[in-house]
Amino acid sequence: MKTVIHWFRRDLRVSDNVALSEAAKRAETFIPLFIFEDAFRTGPDVGAARLGFLLQSVESLRKNLAELGHKLIIRSGKSEEILPKLAKEIGAQAVFANKRYEPYTQKRDERITKALLDVGVGFELFKDAVIWEEAEILNLAGKPYTVFTPYSKAWKAKAIPLPKAKLKNSNTQPHAPNIPADTLPAATDALGHPLTQTIPPGGERAALELLRKFMAGPVYDYSATRNFPAIDGGSNLSPHLRAGTIGVRTILAELKKARELATPPQAASCDVFLNELIWREFYTQVLHNFPHVTKGAFRPEYDQLKWSDNQEHFAAWCEGRTGFPIVDAAMRCLNATGTMHNRLRMIVAMFLTKDLLINWQSGERYFMKQLVDGDLAANNGGWQWSAGTGTDAAPYFRIFNPVSQAEKFDAEGKFVRRWIPELKDFSDDLIQQPWENPLLLSKSKYAQRIVLHDEQRVKCLAMFKAVK
Ligand SMILES: Cc1cc2nc3c(=O)[nH]c(=O)nc-3n(C[C@H](O)[C@H](O)[C@H](O)COP(=O)(O)OP(=O)(O)OC[C@H]3O[C@@H](n4cnc5c(N)ncnc54)[C@H](O)[C@@H]3O)c2cc1C
Structure with missing residues (x-):
């Protein structure tokens, strides 16, 4: 393909990013795009902490892309309107993005598919945020699991994919010429959500640093320390997994390395940590397969x-x-x-x-x-x-x-x-x-x-x- 837009959503990173690697591989030119949706500011669940973390993470992504010779195009508004318009302006043949699993984003993605199709542009979605998605793990009756332990056994029985390579320098991936890019405010105040909380730093580097530190020792004590709030024995990676400033395959590859060096009790601790990552995937598939949970009780x-x-x-x-x-x-x-x-x-x-x-x-x-x-x-x-x-x-x-x-x-x-x-x-x-x-x-x-x-x-x- 000649030109592809990579639309960054909850995958704000340049390494281990499935859709981004595909765009870099399959397109002669790819355009990195972030859309600051109106809903980020006005939605019912908007909170300054998450918004602040998002702004920091987009800024970090912008810098990381710039270091690799790419310009992050930022637009504000509604993705359903921005994507077809931009694709036409720059003559893109397709938009690539990583899949999301919330019922409202899936409905929006269906509308975007149609809007892009109307202007002759493809929309390809890739599995990235989780290792196993949607209906990839089913019970013997062909139904989604609703109990964690058998789900986790089935999850562990499958081979885990390796992380995707980091985006290469643009010397090998020439960047498209001048496309105007908006900027984002540095602070949430300008968006009507003053930040009163002291939040952890966003961005891919902060995430990789947390991972490095956790795998260098705390993971071996995780099963003993993780329940004690004064110790804080967890990885603290959840905001990064949520914003996609780290890839889950990267975490699993580092966990595998740490486990290979572990004593038997330490290996057991690594397995407890793995289980928590599987809980995340369990609930993601519950949300996808039983969307009524967003409106009421599962039962x-x-x-x-x-x-x-x-x-x-x-x-x-x-x-x-x-x-x-x-x-x-x-x-x-x-x-x-x-x-x-x-x-x-x-x-x-x-x-x-x-x-x-x-x-x-x-x-x-x-x-x-x-x-x-x-x-x-x-x-x-x-x-x-x-x-x-x-x-x-x-x-x-x-x-x-x-x-x-x-x-x-x-x-x-x-x-x-x-x-x-x-x-x-x-x-x-x-x-x-x-x-x-x-x-x-x-x-x-x-x-x-x-x-x-x-x-x-x-x-x-x-x-x-x-x-x-
Ligand atoms: C009432 C309630 C609300 C919660 N809300 C959220 C939320 O909005 N976002 C969120 O990421 N987690 C949520 N959790 C799960 C869990 O509390 C956090 O993931 C965890 O505290 C994050 O700390 P950590 O990154 O150090 O986790 P670690 O212990 O290091 O675990 C590693 C990763 O596994 C995942 N994980 C761990 N425990 C769970 C779990 N029980 N369910 C799903 N994923 C898990 C997270 O992505 C986490 O970063 C909630 C739990 C409860 C009981």
Whole structure:
């Protein structure tokens, strides 16, 4: 093909990028394009943290492409209108992009296919964000899996593809002449979303650096440390996997290398990390195969649950003043950084749904607004798991006790102390249940408990039993 547009979406990188490698291989000239969609600014889930991470990552992509002799063309508006217009202007024969799996993007891609076809331009989509997609892993009955363990076994039985090579310097891939390119604002304020959170750095280099550091040691302790928020034993790669500033094949290739050097317990730790990456793919295929999860419970009978509409409780949960230190510390951390440890996500999600009896969809929406890694598939899966309404969900009668969770995973209260300075005078054995010292609690100015766990547990069981 003579000219192809590579449309960067959630694949903001020059290495291990399937559609980009195909464009560079098959086209005499390819044009790298990023479209700043109107919805990035106006959509219902837009949050400053994710927007800030996106702006940083696009800027990093622009620089990385420039170093390789390519100019990133930036346009703002609606992709459905911009793509056919630009393709005609520059005489492109095709647009290449990597596939996305959210129901709304798939519908949009169908409309784009048609709009491009109308002007005689092809639209090719490639599998890139996951190793196995859509219907590539099915059970013996030919149906998608709804339980993780058999899915992960089937996933592991297939050979993992190698990373794609990094884009070559444009000496071997001449760039098309002068196409005007917009610029993007450096900060989210200009887009009407002031960034008040301190977010991690975006971009491909930051992602590769995190990966290098994680594989150089922490991955070997991952199974022992990953549940303890004060240690933060995870890779912290989720915002990068979400923005596509790293390719999943690259992570898996590095994991394989690390595993080859590992002792048997270290190899087992590498396998636990692999499982988490497979959870990501599990939820991506759930989203694709059961798109109704975006609108309600995976098990429709749970759409009948009579949730509480207590807005004061919801506000206390959002703002980190429920009186349960582990919940409040986690929510304050989310509000300040756009990130939250996986164990804490489970604790606060269980607390919202099973202690406050508030619909998981309210929590899902709040997370999407705050999280720098907010991803429809993983977030929806995590919320439905915690609420007990989803695929492979924790059964509804498994209800986390926020105090015992905290005493297990933040025994000395290190994480809680970091986020709740009001509790500084409490000893380790009382910091997770400050109400046990009412005098000190009233002096501390920290919140009183808004509910009693044991009472709410009974109400929750009754609420679920009513629809069983
Ligand atoms: C209520 C709730 C909401 C969540 N919302 C999101 C979200 O919006 N975006 C998101 O990426 N993850 C979400 N998760 C999953 C998980 O909490 C994060 O992926 C993890 O905390 C990211 O930290 P990390 O990169 O250090 O992960 P690591 O422990 O290093 O894991 C490696 C990668 O595996 C993937 N992963 C790990 N755990 C899960 C999981 N349970 N489900 C799906 N993928 C997983 C992530 O891409 C992660 O970066 C949610 C979990 C819960 C319980």
